[in-house]
Amino acid sequence: MKILVPIAKVPDTTSKISFTDNNTRFNPDGVTFIMNPTDEWYALVRACELKEKQGGEVVVIHVGTPDAEQIIRKALAIGADRAVRVDADPTDAYFVAAQIAAHAKAENYDLIITGKETIDYNSFQVGGMVSEMLDWPCVSLVQKLEVENGVATLRREIEGGSEIVEVKLPLVVCAQKELAEPRIPNMKGIMSARTKPLAVVPPVEVEKLTAVISYSLPEKAKQVKLIDKDNVAELIRLLHEEAKVI
Amino acid sequence: MPVLTFVEISGGKIKKASVEAAYYGSKTAEALGTESLAVVLGEASGDELATLGQVGIKKVLHAADARLNNFDSGVYTKVVAAAAEATQADVVALSFNHNGKLLAPRLSVRLKAGYVPGAVELPQFNGSTMTVRKNVFSGKATAIYQVTTPRKIVSVNPNSLSPVRGSGSATVEAFTPAISDADFRVTVKGVDKVVGEIPLTEAEIVISGGRGLKGPENWYLITDLAKEMGAATACSRAVADVDWRPHHEHVGQTGLTIRPNLYVAVGISGAIQHLAGVNGSKVIVVINTDPEAPFFKAADYGIVGDAFEVMPKLLEEYRKFKAAH
Numbered sequence: 105m106k107i108l109v110p111i112a113k114v115p116d117t118t119s120k121i122s123f124t125d126n127n128t129r130f131n132p133d134g135v136t137f138i139m140n141p142t143d144e145w146y147a148l149v150r151a152c153e154l155k156e157k158q159g160g161e162v163v164v165i166h167v168g169t170p171d172a173e174q175i176i177r178k179a180l181a182i183g184a185d186r187a188v189r190v191d192a193d194p195t196d197a198y199f200v201a202a203q204i205a206a207h208a209k210a211e212n213y214d215l216i217i218t219g220k221e222t223i224d225y226n227s228f229q230v231g232g233m234v235s236e237m238l239d240w241p242c243v244s245l246v247q248k249l250e251v252e253n254g255v256a257t258l259r260r261e262i263e264g265g266s267e268i269v270e271v272k273l274p275l276v277v278c279a280q281k282e283l284a285e286p287r288i289p290n291m292k293g294i295m296s297a298r299t300k301p302l303a304v305v306p307p308v309e310v311e312k313l314t315a316v317i318s319y320s321l322p323e324k325a326k327q328v329k330l331i332d333k334d335n336v337a338e339l340i341r342l343l344h345e346e347a348k349v350i
Numbered sequence: 351m352p353v354l355t356f357v358e359i360s361g362g363k364i365k366k367a368s369v370e371a372a373y374y375g376s377k378t379a380e381a382l383g384t385e386s387l388a389v390v391l392g393e394a395s396g397d398e399l400a401t402l403g404q405v406g407i408k409k410v411l412h413a414a415d416a417r418l419n420n421f422d423s424g425v426y427t428k429v430v431a432a433a434a435e436a437t438q439a440d441v442v443a444l445s446f447n448h449n450g451k452l453l454a455p456r457l458s459v460r461l462k463a464g465y466v467p468g469a470v471e472l473p474q475f476n477g478s479t480m481t482v483r484k485n486v487f488s489g490k491a492t493a494i495y496q497v498t499t500p501r502k503i504v505s506v507n508p509n510s511l512s513p514v515r516g517s518g519s520a521t522v523e524a525f526t527p528a529i530s531d532a533d534f535r536v537t538v539k540g541v542d543k544v545v546g547e548i549p550l551t552e553a554e555i556v557i558s559g560g561r562g563l564k565g566p567e568n569w570y571l572i573t574d575l576a577k578e579m580g581a582a583t584a585c586s587r588a589v590a591d592v593d594w595r596p597h598h599e600h601v602g603q604t605g606l607t608i609r610p611n612l613y614v615a616v617g618i619s620g621a622i623q624h625l626a627g628v629n630g631s632k633v634i635v636v637i638n639t640d641p642e643a644p645f646f647k648a649a650d651y652g653i654v655g656d657a658f659e660v661m662p663k664l665l666e667e668y669r670k671f672k673a674a675h
Contacts, residue, residue: 232455333655
């Protein structure tokens with residue numbers, strides 16, 4: 105089975121977020137970048153598990169600038185066989201999806217597994233867009249994935265529960281929690297990652313569908329109103345009269 | 351040309367998130383001086399669909415094909431795109447809920463329409479340009495997105511606005527797009543739905559517990575109040591990881607993102623990863639023994655105290671309040 109895993113580079117969750125150029129650009133100064141958690145912990149690890157069990161190949165693809173090498177090497181250390189970096193500074197999700205779809209069209213994949221969303225723009229777009237570009241089925245918010253004889257059985261989250269679905273490959277899967285357990289690369293993985301192939305390819309041309317024109321930070325931190333633990337009735341009163349939520 | 355909202359049915363009823371989306375679509379149509387339409391896939395009663403008129407929908411296109419009762423992103427994309435073409439809709443609106451999150455990006459590709467996911471405000475229009483605000487960096491900032499493609503798609507974050515219901519009634523028209531059996535590629539084999547509980551993402555009030563509750567046997571402190579308030583229950587990652595509570599209750603960066611009107615966090619310290627899943631809540635109440643717990647910085651109201659002492663009192667006081675109102 106040949107599996108493609110798109111990985112994104114995002115600011116670490118604990119990073120302080122700021123903007124420059126009159127709040128029109130994200131300021132990367134002093135920010136630690138990591139592999140997007142759902143891409144790494146669930147999509148990549150499940151792809152590696154499937155390959156280790158059933159044979160095949162796991163390829164990671166990243167659309168971004170050369171400074172992502174560390175993240176790509178980490179993905180190789182976790183267990184991917186080779187990597188492709190599309191050398192471009194992505195403009196929007198549509199651009200990223202188009203690069204991934206162009207690569208997938210040129211190679212014969214059975215499965216594309218990506219994280220459900222990135223923690224920077226939280227937009228849940230790339231998996232769905234890639235599937236439509238390839239005219240493949242796509243299942244999102246996937247918690248469980250097994251593949252047998254070219255048919256995937258998946259558990260996906262629905263409102264208030266889950267649903268078991270069956271789909272013939274090829275297929276795009278958007279992964280979430282429970283699909284796999286995060287893996288820490290071992291020494292052997294780290295060593296071999298240095299020599300695994302990393303191809304750098306130019307982007308395909310894509311029109312821009314959306315743009316971010318400005319950012320803003322919340323006005324200021326909330327001021328908590330503390331209520332004495334022996335006066336719980338006051339909380340109920342405030343929730344009713346002031347906050348008007350009950 | 352009109353605004354078309356994708357509306358979902360669950361158990362014969364219009365999903366709450368879709369009512370919000372339809373209201374959002376109608377408000378957008380109002381701003382554009384155009385008509386607000388909806389498209390519904392799968393079997394549903396005409397009476398139920400007509401109630402969309404209460405949130406400003408004039409006409410519902412109903413693709414009542416029973417094969418569409420289950421969500422399959424590929425064929426749903428085909429049908430909704432066909433409805434957008436048939437009505438010449440300029441804007442397609444939908445909820446940023448479980449299915450919307452997958453349907454919208456596919457529609458964006460199929461219709462070559464710029465898409466803004468998870469809008470938190472109504473869009474603004476200037477000529478053929480649309481701008482709308484969404485949350486970014488897991489709620490730590492917001493961004494204004496601009497879309498200049500002729501057709502636009504926008505999904506609205508659940509609980510971002512409260513629909514005002516009027517007295518209208520929508521007309522329902524059959525919609526029969528050309529679809530074949532080959533378009534259906536996802537087969538549903540089983541559904542495991544927690545019945546009788548309020549889905550976490552749709553709940554207006556959520557009571558959530560963390561490690562401060564010391565063990566699963568103490569969860570009555572959460573569930574008793576939740577039951578009394580008609581609230582859903584949630585938990586922190588630490589609690590789900592040790593199986594004190596089921597994983598589907600986990601809210602936070604790697605769990606669910608929720609935006610209820612009221613979020614009550616009991617015995618949760620408020621790590622940044624947890625806040626990322628709940629900081630869109632309108633009002634946050636924190637109950638924690640540790641006055642230094644970071645959650646107090648993100649809270650509107652707080653009680654420094656032991657859950658074992660505070661929660662029974664809160665239940666008692668809420669009962670009194672309910673009896674009086």
